[in-house]
């Protein structure tokens with residue numbers, strides 16, 4: 017149930033119900049294919065005639081394909097329906113401070129082509145490259161229809177202007193990336209911050225139960241981001257900046273963060289924090305040798321380095337403390353952790369789990385899992401950002 021927004025609503029026409037039922041059928045096929053019309057009737061509760069009309073139209077519009085004939089002990093043999101996964105192509109771009117990925121995926125989220133490039137120093141060079149790439153791929157796959165590009169960015173987006181407003185690690189000057197990319201490709205560009213993209217990736221492509229409605233993703237990298245899907249909806253807040261738990265102060269006397277606050281959660285629980293713990297311990301103990309990044313630290317953990325393991329355990333404790341807050345606050349069905357830290361899940365998870373157990377007084381039953389999406393969820397999320405346009409129903413009707 018949704019309260020009607022009196023400043024932004026659409027009245028229902030006779031077509032509205034049919035559109036919604038059509039989306040329900042499309043989603044049932046996507047999730048349960050191959051599926052017969054009889055099973056669609058049973059699963060949707062719609063009349064035989066409605067299922068017949070809707071599937072006929074979806075086949076005509078190339079959303080569905082008729083496939084193999086099923087085998088039953090007696091009676092008519094049903095024809096199974098499949099999603100026409102190559103009906104539309106979705107371009108996904110994952111911009112990160114060092115490398116940028118570009119890809120073309122079909123409606124099942126399978127990648128047809130994928131390219132990784134060093135992130136250019138400025139947006140104009142990037143747009144030039146991306147434009148050429150996308151035009152080439154459209155020529156290579158001429159039978160697909162193309163409308164949109166999804167872009168995951170390491171920063172925050174202004175909800176109204178869709179401009180990138182906060183991307184401290186990227187180093188690009190304030191730029192209207194959306195407009196530039198649209199001019200270069202003739203397609204519509206949708207941008208989303210990386211944590212939200214990861215949440216969408218988990219929600220649409222993660223191997224979770226169909227009934228998961230509340231899902232939180234915690235991205236652990238140089239900083240910490242949180243993406244929230246509550247009641248099946250991505251939460252952006254009034255400013256588009258919802259989810260910045262990484263910049264909640266947990267210790268006012270803590271170290272200065274890039275956001276200007278002191279002692280933010282990400283100063284204690286991120287990859288950067290682990291590297292700092294390790295290097296401080298090294299110099300504190302009067303020993304030579306420091307690590308440059310989290311990847312080096314994880315290698316040392318693999319080699320049995322005690323200080324590296326201590327640093328990893330330290331961030332696991334703080335991750336547990338922050339996640340306990342998310343569990344208490346949102347009581348989601350699932351929390352998925354994204355980041356290189358999941359490579360050491362068997363070391364990190366027991367520490368986090370114990371802290372969460374001790375701190376969550378509501379005893380909320382939450383599954384905490386590492387994200388297993390391949391390729392990395394940021395790129396998959398840029399695809400999900402567009403995919404949801406085809407498979408969701410508009411709310412506020």
Ligand SMILES: [Zn+2]
Pocket residue numbers: 262263264273274275276277280
């Ligand atoms: Zn901060």
